[in-house]
């Protein structure tokens with residue numbers, strides 16, 4: 001019998017075999033990508049961090065799903081100094097700047113795209129919109145996720161929906177930066193709960 005890769009994955013999924021085959025998720029037969037921006041340096045209440053809070057969450061999702069991952073790296077890095085970074089972020093927000101990022105990824109082959117970012121002034125950093133506006137999200141599912149100091153998603157799921165009107169925006173999730181940075185087991189359980197709801201684990 002000639003079993004195609006697609007049929008094999010369907011069979012595997014039906015049998016409840018939850019594993020990644022290549023980068024196609026066996027349970028849902030969907031290709032998953034994580035795109036995120038995260039900053040290192042001086043962070044309010046956390047001191048000098050060498051791995052960004054959102055990066056930690058992105059990596060947990062990747063480990064648990066086998067998804068591909070793309071980090072949005074600014075051409076001009078944001079200041080390490082917290083107060084200086086606030087000045088740049090505030091100026092970018094006021095001017096709706098679209099800062100360029102390094103490299104790119106072809107998202108056409110992906111079905112579900114997790115989009116992660118810190119909350120900056122009640123919004124996603126403008127560079128995240130550079131990415132969103134620069135790609136065709138038509139027909140794709142977007143799962144927004146963020147880390148923050150208390151604001152939660154802060155309506156960024158709605159802003160992303162306006163930016164990507166042809167995508168289906170699934171319910172996002174959030175966690176405090178301090179939890180991502182200092183409480184691995186709590187961060188993992190937030191991610192796991194979300195992935196379970198999405199049927200990805």
Ligand SMILES: Cc1cc2nc3c(=O)[nH]c(=O)nc-3n(C[C@H](O)[C@H](O)[C@H](O)COP(=O)(O)O)c2cc1C
Pocket residue numbers: 037038039040043044051052053054055082085086089090117118119120121122123147148149150151152176177178
């Ligand atoms: C410029 C700037 C603005 C911020 N604005 C907010 C805010 O409006 N609300 C909030 O809850 N946290 C705010 N924060 C805190 C970050 O969202 C939080 O520390 C986040 O976890 C950082 O993630 P990262 O390490 O992935 O960059 C701000 C941080 C910075 C640097």
